[in-house]
Amino acid sequence: MSKRVAIIGAGCSGLSAIKCCVEEGLKPTCFEQSDGIGGLWRFTETVEEDRASIYKSVFTNTSKEMMCYSDFPMPEDFPVYLHHSKILEYLHLYAEHFNLLQYIQFQTKVCNVKQHQDFATTGKWNIEKENGGKRGVDVFDAVIVCNGHYNDPYLPSDCFPGLENFKGSHIHSRFYKTSDEYRGKTVVVVGTGNSAGDISVELSHIAKQVYLSTRHGSWVVSRISRGGFPIDMTMSRRYTMWIKNLLPRMLAAKINEKIMSSWFHHSNFGLEPKFRLKHPIVNDYLPSQILQGSIVVKPKITSFSDTSVIFEDGSVADVDEIIFATGYSTMYPFLDDDIIKLNNNDVSLYKYVFPIYLEKPTLAFLGLVQPLGPIMPTVELQARWATRVFSGAAQLPSVKKMENYCLKSKDIKNKWFGLGRTQVLQTHYIDYINDVSKEIGVHPNMIFIFLTDPRLAWQVFFGPCTPYQLRLNGPGKWSGARKAILTQWERTIKPTRTRVLHECPESWINIRSVLVIGSLLAAIWLLRARCNAGPSGHCPWTTNGASWTKIFSMARTNPM
Numbered sequence: 001m002s003k004r005v006a007i008i009g010a011g012c013s014g015l016s017a018i019k020c021c022v023e024e025g026l027k028p029t030c031f032e033q034s035d036g037i038g039g040l041w042r043f044t045e046t047v048e049e050d051r052a053s054i055y056k057s058v059f060t061n062t063s064k065e066m067m068c069y070s071d072f073p074m075p076e077d078f079p080v081y082l083h084h085s086k087i088l089e090y091l092h093l094y095a096e097h098f099n100l101l102q103y104i105q106f107q108t109k110v111c112n113v114k115q116h117q118d119f120a121t122t123g124k125w126n127i128e129k130e131n132g133g134k135r136g137v138d139v140f141d142a143v144i145v146c147n148g149h150y151n152d153p154y155l156p157s158d159c160f161p162g163l164e165n166f167k168g169s170h171i172h173s174r175f176y177k178t179s180d181e182y183r184g185k186t187v188v189v190v191g192t193g194n195s196a197g198d199i200s201v202e203l204s205h206i207a208k209q210v211y212l213s214t215r216h217g218s219w220v221v222s223r224i225s226r227g228g229f230p231i232d233m234t235m236s237r238r239y240t241m242w243i244k245n246l247l248p249r250m251l252a253a254k255i256n257e258k259i260m261s262s263w264f265h266h267s268n269f270g271l272e273p274k275f276r277l278k279h280p281i282v283n284d285y286l287p288s289q290i291l292q293g294s295i296v297v298k299p300k301i302t303s304f305s306d307t308s309v310i311f312e313d314g315s316v317a318d319v320d321e322i323i324f325a326t327g328y329s330t331m332y333p334f335l336d337d338d339i340i341k342l343n344n345n346d347v348s349l350y351k352y353v354f355p356i357y358l359e360k361p362t363l364a365f366l367g368l369v370q371p372l373g374p375i376m377p378t379v380e381l382q383a384r385w386a387t388r389v390f391s392g393a394a395q396l397p398s399v400k401k402m403e404n405y406c407l408k409s410k411d412i413k414n415k416w417f418g419l420g421r422t423q424v425l426q427t428h429y430i431d432y433i434n435d436v437s438k439e440i441g442v443h444p445n446m447i448f449i450f451l452t453d454p455r456l457a458w459q460v461f462f463g464p465c466t467p468y469q470l471r472l473n474g475p476g477k478w479s480g481a482r483k484a485i486l487t488q489w490e491r492t493i494k495p496t497r498t499r500v501l502h503e504c505p506e507s508w509i510n511i512r513s514v515l516v517i518g519s520l521l522a523a524i525w526l527l528r529a530r531c532n533a534g535p536s537g538h539c540p541w542t543t544n545g546a547s548w549t550k551i552f553s554m555a556r557t558n559p560m
């Protein structure tokens with residue numbers, strides 16, 4: 001009999017979890033407390049309790065080719081960056097295409113998730129849920145938690161002493177919907193996350209003055225990269241990640257810093273981050289609004305009077321309104337604390353998915369990670385892994401190994417991003433998907449692809465790391481993946497080429513790529529020469545005298 005899996009939440013994680021369960025021969029039931037799919041992408045005019053809330057003007061900050069599910073490209077006429085209503089439309093298309101709605105119980109809130117009395121032997125869970133005032137308990141073989149982590153606004157009173165003195169109004173960004181009520185007012189926006197960036201820019205068009213108060217600063221990048229292409233498609237590439245991992249960290253960090261500050265000098269704009277490896281925020285208008293004086297960047301707030309705020313540098317601003325865009329706390333009110341220990345937003349999960357110390361691996365969390373890249377293909381990959389573990393097709397390593405992994409990755413994270421509550425879930429996107437895809441054998445086999453399909457290999461290694469790459473081989477292989485990769489640029493430029501004067505022939509190979517690959521080959525040749533001349537005569541990174549046929553057959557069995 002198929003194992004029953006409870007999925008909590010029908011947002012972008014929950015939908016992919018349903019699909020993966022079905023594909024893995026499991027029987028999903030998804031509980032969604034609201035009456036529609038989409039999670040945070042389902043905009044409502046008013047804030048609803050226990051649900052994430054977005055403002056009316058939100059557009060994605062990852063491009064459509066990077067952020068789609070791996071076997072379901074977005075319609076080619078969709079814009080490159082999408083309004084939240086378009087994302088919801090895409091999620092509906094996905095749900096309908098894969099027939100997912102039949103598995104969802106709407107208006108059903110999960111109140112409690114407890115281990116079944118036989119948990120130690122069966123790994124089963126009791127799910128207590130409520131629908132229309134009626135409570136009931138149901139038993140499931142496994143649980144996937146997909147309820148998101150942007151429900152609980154973080155606004156610590158000890159960080160803002162004297163706030164009670166302030167007589168103007170103040171809200172958390174969760175409660176911000178539109179700029180209407182801020183016309184002609186002086187507003188302080190606190191924070192430099194994506195919410196703070198978006199809200200301050202939106203307000204700057206109608207408010208009398210906007211102050212942006214930041215304690216640590218932030219890198220700001222534009223959605224648009226060289227040539228007008230989406231920045232994530234130009235930056236998220238396997239070869240750059242490969243080079244980053246080869247270089248000493250300090251050098252890689254320096255290069256990263258150079259790239260981050262290439263758009264404008266952050267120090268001149270008061271935005272230079274204290275922690276220099278911080279994830280950037282994406283905002284196309286913030287620097288120009290600062291240049292126009294509509295936004296003035298300030299250090300952190302130290303105190304409040306009844307009509308003003310006092311900043312760390314001693315300056316004072318009379319203000320009408322304060323918006324705290326200070327982020328969120330992760331919480332799972334339906335789970336016992338000992339199942340998931342939250343420490344200032346940090347969680348001890350193996351690869352951000354599995355609790356380490358459960359006797360049975362029958363509980364998985366999706367989306368509790370912040371990759372420097374798209375979240376949708378990330379949660380989809382997590383769902384593929386979780387459902388394969390539940391079905392028995394994949395196994396978790398021993399507790400000791402998972403502990404060691406967590407310690408090691410914490411150390412790496414600390415070096416790259418720091419362990420502050422805003423950074424604690426951050427990871428490098430490609431490193432992370434590589435890590436998880438290896439768990440289920442869907443990591444693209446680079447050597448094999450280079451030897452059998454150079455055109456595709458070129459795009460996979462030197463082109464944007466689009467989600468389709470995770471469907472080229474292994475379980476869940478999709479026959480459309482190759483075509484989707486080779487046509488990803490066509491879908492990217494299609495929505496903007498609305499006035500075509502001439503067709504420019506596209507070449508899959510260009511001068512810059514030739515130079516990059518030429519330099520790489522030269523570096524490999526130099527290394528080989530050094531190895532051959534070395535005292536042991538043994539080269540540690542290649543097989544001595546291995547023929548190409550040997551490498552080819554190795555490649556088939558050992559993905560890179």
Ligand code: NAP
Nearest residue numbers: 059060061159191192193194195196215216325326327422
């Ligand atoms: P966030 O990314 O967690 O940023 C919180 C900000 O508040 C940080 O700048 C942080 O400063 C600051 N902060 C926290 N505690 C503070 C304190 N005590 N005093 C002063 N400043 C404090 O939260 P968010 O911007 O709401 O974003 C939440 C998630 O939604 C993120 O993943 C974001 O990328 C996403 N998002 C996406 C979009 C979009 O796609 N367009 C728009 C909005 C949000 P430090 O950095 O100094 O810690």
